[in-house]
Amino acid sequence: MLAAREKAEAERKAAEAALLAELDARFEEETEANKGLYAQLSHELENEITQLNKDKEWKTYLACEDLPDVKKEGVVNEYVTTWKEKPAGTLWTALPDCTSGMILMRALLLDSVYAYSRGTPATLKQHKWQMELQKALIAEIGHKLDSSTAEFILRAExxxxxxxxxxxxxxxxxxxxxxxxxxxxxxxxxxxxxxxxxxxxxxxxxxxxxxxxxxxxxxxxxxxxxxxxxxxxxxxxxxxxxxxxxxxxxxxxxxxxxxxxxxxxxxxxxxxxxxxxxxxxxRAADGSLPTSAPxxxxxxxxxxxxxxxxxxxxxxxxxxxxxQPTGEDGATxxxxxxxxxxxxxxxxxxxxxxxxxxxxxxxxxxxxxxxTHLELPYKRWLFSPRGGSSGDLFVHTQRFELHFSMSARGVSLKAPALPQTAHLLSSAPMPAPVLLLRLRACGINLCPKDSDALPLERVTPKRLSLEEQISSDLCALLCRYYLTNSKWCQSRGPSKAMLRLAVKPETYGEGATGYDEEAEEAAAAAVSDPFAAIDPDWPSMLVEFRRTLMVIASDDHMTCDEAPREGHIAHSTAFECLKGNDPDLVPTLTNSSVLYQDNVRQMLNSLRLFSFTKPE
CATH class of the missing domain: 2.60.220.50 (Chondroitinase Ac; Chain A, domain 3)
Known part of the structure; x- marks a missing residue:
């Protein structure tokens, strides 16, 4: 019996090793086959970002703003050096300088969170020097306030x-x-x-x-x-x-x-x-501290x-x-x-x-x-495309139902319509991490961390590397597909995620022609209850590191069956899983804005929907 068990275990390990080798080979093959597509998308993204930055620079130039371009390290350093060398003087001259420093610090903060979210070596480097400059600005503001305060107190009489x-x-x-x-x-x-x-x-x-x-x-x-x-x-x-x-x-x-x-x-x-x-x-005259004080x-x-x-x-x-000292050039x-x-x-x-x-x-x-965890866990969420380069994300938290409108220009907040969020509802589209940071300042935190799961019952965060892989894979599909959570996602542990997706009918999006009474009624219902569009029979996708598979499991099943759906095998990406059975996916993706896709990726990375959703 012992020999039989050892033989069975050896056979199982051999089968797993063969499967992993097959998946690795397929991953390399599909990556090589799509190398040209990935390079093209990356090139288009850089072109769209360059054009967007040029448009912003032109608007800044027309507005005759005094602040430097926060993306240019040399220009910002020169501005900050000149600003720091200016004597603090009196309170009445120091406070306007402090205001200028605060405005610059806020601009650097907003741009640095966007740079970090982009995640490229160049933007991560940009994020680092922008954060260091913010700390230097805060320290200098404190120095100017101290100097001008001392000048006032000296002549207080x-x-x-x-x-x-x-x-x-x-x-x-x-x-x-x-x-x-x-x-x-x-x-x-x-x-x-x-x-x-x-x-x-x-x-x-x-x-x-x-x-x-x-x-x-x-x-x-x-x-x-x-x-x-x-x-x-x-x-x-x-x-x-x-x-x-x-x-x-x-x-x-x-x-x-x-x-x-x-x-x-x-x-x-x-x-x-x-x-x-x-x-x-x-302290008392003898230097001792009183045991109690009002x-x-x-x-x-x-x-x-x-x-x-x-x-x-x-x-x-x-x-x-x-x-604490960091050990580098006296930095702390x-x-x-x-x-x-x-x-x-x-x-x-x-x-x-x-x-x-x-x-x-x-x-x-x-x-x-x-x-920080008041909005968690999320109850439900739905991404609904409006066309190749725009879509809507609906997120139902513990306190609010939020509606985000997404496009190549950025993300806009549409709900909740509260007095405290009025300034965001009327704002122009902005990068996803910038909008979420401003929402957090209002008291709605949608940027959870692993530590936010500690007070939550039966919520296990996914590994960050897995979530980043999912966001990167799915953003290309959301020009055409509905996307929502699976009730089985939380039970898959930190190394797997389950999601559901389905092609959205053309009548919901751009390019619809003719009049369809049922479609019009469905569209009207989607405005009042966007989650009504979700169907329990939507296909489920299982995602692991470097492995994506369409599985039998469904939200209306009593158990989670991770076996492949008929006619499906594991692939390296979600795109590879779907393109064989969806001939319209590649043309739709080709006509979709890559900057829009990147905005979607950053939004998914920030919200961590697959880690912190727990259906009621």
Missing amino acids: EYYNRETQSCLVTLPAEGCRFGLWVNLAKNPRMKAIEFGGLSVTVELPKALALASCAVRVTQYDDDVVSPYASEEARAAATLMALGGVLKIDLLGLPPPSKKVKGYTMRAVTEMSTGVVRTEYPI PLRVTYVLPETVLMGEGLKPEVGYWQADV VDQGTWKTDGIADVTYDPETRTLAFDTLNVNTSLTLLQP
Whole structure:
């Protein structure tokens, strides 16, 4: 019996090895046969992107914009160098410079996520230097704010208002709103600092109201912290910032000036050109920290574009930096994360959009936090082509039904029609990763990571290499085919994916002729319920690494049969699986925009529909 089992096992391994050898040979054969087609598609893609960039450059030229072309490293470096060499000066001259830096940083961020999504060696290199420049811009903005803040504090008595007995300045600059209160009166009645124009109020405990200090508030429209942490820190993050970040700094004051014979004398210290941050709780005279201290009460208004999760308790956190050397030219990387300890009594008023909380955390970034997995798992989704170079993607998440319109020009958001997404609904088409990043800023995160599966029940992410292969293979088919998920996909594990697809009738797309009453009724129904077009009998496709096969399994079956459908064998790509039985596929693909196909590929890569869909 033992010998029989060993013989059977050896035969099984030999059969598997023969099958793998056959598949490898077929893969090489089909890859070689399609080499010309792939080269042609790659060439067409580069041509379409070049033309699109020329059109954008021309529009930028006509608009007479001051910012450099963020795709050109030399031009951006020259601009940033000139910008950095400009003295900070006073707050009134520094804040416009900070606004320029924030606008450039945002443009670099949006272009860098698109470059990363393209995935070519040249665009990955572009993404790297763009991210480094963003970090340099953020650091320089902080330096300019510190220098101008020190200049103001040094002459704070000149701005003292004797009527209000306070020294307070607010500058609501675009992208980087600023407020500074200097405690010159040391008046314990001054408990609440209202930074008018910022919609921010900071209530001080008595210890700070009596202390020789300044309170600085900087409100950034964007998250200027977590996107620039290390790749490992970003991958492990389960919380994301909403509504930008609020930085509250507690600053020390220089020695007071003296008037001598008409001259104003100021001591030259480290506070003459920079700020010195003071920790809280304030240490006692013997240097010890108090065991308990009253918190600061912070209140601010959230932007109109922030979508609060219904039924969720608002959560506020602070950034706990963990800067580590990388060992290369003294470079460092932040392994930090968002923390919530030391923050209490968080309240939110939906009518006024006012967020309030108590905190002991100063000299750091504070923000409203939201779990990154709220939209997961996806309930269902459908890609529906409108023609060779356009289509619609419908995604039903745990909270919303989203509708994306896709074309060679980019992706547009059509739903949900909410006040918080109105600015996106009215925007021109944009690259898929850019639109998804802007949706995330609203509170709708559709760019899941493996870590987002941890709080989900029975959700196993696919391997990234497999998902990238699927996206690359399928984007060429979606000029002609419906595409949706299979209920068996999750149960296939991380190394396999199951999907369903079917040719969309011509009457739904471009090139339809004549009038078909049934087709018109179906098209009208598709607008109100696009998922009604899905048929349980649609053929299923099983995808593994370098192996794609049409299988017997169907969503109306009780078990998942991975055996080949009649007349089908495993191929290297989905295209090879279908072209033999679909003579119209190659002509349709030839007339399809390659840039449109690449937009579809980037969208599928970002959404990770095959990893995070779990039908109800």
